[in-house]
Amino acid sequence: MGRALLQSRKPLFWEQIRNGLLPEHAGRAVGVSATCAHRWFRQAGGVKPRASKPNITGPRPRLTLQDRIEIQVGVHAGESLRSMGRRLGRPASTIKREI
Structure with a gap:
């Protein structure tokens, strides 16, 4: 075959x-x-494999240099991860990984 x-x-x-x-x-x-x-x-490990990975929101753009500077400023100011995330339009987990 x-x-x-x-x-x-x-x-x-x-x-x-x-x-x-x-x-x-x-x-x-x-x-x-x-x-x-x-x-x-x-x-397949006993599980039907997906035809392709779902991409609901599309790939998130990487942090820019300006984003990283804003995170650094926030860290030095004692700003919370969530607050920085809201300001930058990113999840707090992204901010934490960057720190």
């Missing part, structure tokens, strides 16, 4: 797993060997 054909059966395999079949039975249902089915299951 060609690699492309084999890969095209993976989504069908995971659908069968979601329906409650064991890997070997799901493999048989989509026309792949039990060995192949167990390999797919094992490589």
Whole structure:
């Protein structure tokens, strides 16, 4: 069986797993060997892999030099992480990592 054909059966395999079949039975249902089915299951850690990572808000831009200067000023002034985060439009955890 060609690699492309084999890969095209993976989504069908995971659908069968979601329906409650064991890997070997799901493999048989989509026309792949039990060995192949167990390999797919094992490589995914027993969990259907995502097709792609969800990107709800998009990548956050990195801290700019000005952001870093503002954080330094806030630290020296004794400002809280949350306060600096609100001022810069960033989560407090980002500010903490930068410090």
